[in-house]
Amino acid sequence: MSALTPKKSGEFISKFAKNVLILPDGIKKLAHEVAGGIKNKQICVGGFSQHELHPQKADESAVDWIFFVDTLNFCFWSADKDKKWEVTWNGKTYTGYFALCAAVQRALKDGIPLIDPKFYSEITSVQLDHILRSDNPDAKVSLLEERTACLHEVGKQLVEKYQGSFMTCLKNSNHSAQTLLQLIVQDFPCFRDEANYQGHRVAIYKRAQILIGDIWACFHGQGLGQFNDIDTITMFADYRVPQVLVHYGVLKYSNELMDSLKSDNLLENGSENEVEIRGCSIQAVEMVADETRKRLKSEGRSDLTVNSILIDHFLWDYRRKHAAMLESIPFHKTQSVFY
Numbered sequence: 001m002s003a004l005t006p007k008k009s010g011e012f013i014s015k016f017a018k019n020v021l022i023l024p025d026g027i028k029k030l031a032h033e034v035a036g037g038i039k040n041k042q043i044c045v046g047g048f049s050q051h052e053l054h055p056q057k058a059d060e061s062a063v064d065w066i067f068f069v070d071t072l073n074f075c076f077w078s079a080d081k082d083k084k085w086e087v088t089w090n091g092k093t094y095t096g097y098f099a100l101c102a103a104v105q106r107a108l109k110d111g112i113p114l115i116d117p118k119f120y121s122e123i124t125s126v127q128l129d130h131i132l133r134s135d136n137p138d139a140k141v142s143l144l145e146e147r148t149a150c151l152h153e154v155g156k157q158l159v160e161k162y163q164g165s166f167m168t169c170l171k172n173s174n175h176s177a178q179t180l181l182q183l184i185v186q187d188f189p190c191f192r193d194e195a196n197y198q199g200h201r202v203a204i205y206k207r208a209q210i211l212i213g214d215i216w217a218c219f220h221g222q223g224l225g226q227f228n229d230i231d232t233i234t235m236f237a238d239y240r241v242p243q244v245l246v247h248y249g250v251l252k253y254s255n256e257l258m259d260s261l262k263s264d265n266l267l268e269n270g271s272e273n274e275v276e277i278r279g280c281s282i283q284a285v286e287m288v289a290d291e292t293r294k295r296l297k298s299e300g301r302s303d304l305t306v307n308s309i310l311i312d313h314f315l316w317d318y319r320r321k322h323a324a325m326l327e328s329i330p331f332h333k334t335q336s337v338f339y
């Protein structure tokens with residue numbers, strides 16, 4: 001059974017969700033803030049390159065850098081807060097997603113051809129463990145074997161089918177995000193982030209969509225990063241953005257779900273509650289994007305770019321900036337290679 005698109009999946013899941021609710025007042029409140037951020041250019045496509053660890057030059061190696069990072073861009077949370085995986089680079093210590101970016105920069109500086117698909121198609125888990133080594137000796141990156149298997153899968157496919165670079169996939173997509181999305185989930189199974197929900201096959205495609213979103217952002221929506229249908233890409237349903245949506249009163253969890261998350265119970269990938277959190281996050285951000293467009297239109301500012309990628313980046317960066325304030329809102333803990 002072929003899956004619904006992520007946008008349709010979000011709509012469908014939010015209709016049937018039992019433990020997650022979308023609140024219209026929260027949508028309006030967040031849309032007001034997003035509209036303001038877009039007008040004053042705080043929220044714009046240039047955000048990606050502002051991170052010192054991201055590629056500063058939008059070229060072929062940036063595309064292979066982004067593909068490598070987004071192949072491993074999952075599950076950085078640690079059960080024990082004192083054993084956080086962290087990487088120090090240029091005198092600064094990073095955690096989570098940015099620890100991955102720092103480890104990649106460190107490896108490249110050491111002359112390891114890490115983002116070359118030929119190299120990582122044959123990488124051993126011992127080599128990867130060294131490359132992703134933490135400066136906190138007690139903490140190691142999670143799911144090492146699964147990460148190694150992901151690299152083998154995608155590296156082999158790129159070498160055998162796409163002349164050894166994701167650039168070929170990008171060129172084959174003819175500036176269509178949906179064509180590229182289908183190519184990614186068909187040819188690279190570790191990106192195929194789907195689930196069965198209420199008798200339907202739903203697709204979240206978090207890493208496949210963030211891969212497209214990061215290329216679009218890195219290239220400022222120009223040249224190789226120009227997609228005619230970029231607005232059809234949804235937010236990236238990870239475990240951080242739902243925290244912010246609860247904070248803004250956009251999502252509300254049932255008491256039962258909130259209590260379960262507060263007790264640090266793991267949520268199984270594909271379980272009803274996990275799918276509801278992720279699906280309602282997609283639908284909520286689509287609603288915020290629509291409400292924001294409506295507001296800007298009423299102010300005669302339809303010229304401004306509004307899409308779910310920009311809103312997602314705002315929310316994700318917001319969680320990073322206000323981590324302490326958001327600590328009282330639990331994030332759902334799921335072990336998977338999908339997010």
Ligand SMILES: Nc1nc2c(c(CN[C@H]3C=C[C@H](O)[C@@H]3O)cn2[C@@H]2O[C@H](COP(=O)(O)O)[C@@H](O)[C@H]2O)c(=O)[nH]1
Nearest residue numbers: 047048073074075096097236238239240241313316339
């Ligand atoms: N929805 C969403 N999820 C994102 C990102 C990013 C990084 N994106 C950067 C690139 C462009 C933007 O400017 C961002 O700066 C990582 N993640 C996910 O978060 C989790 C780790 O979180 P933490 O523990 O805090 O590092 C993990 O599942 C990871 O896959 C995003 O943008 N959106």
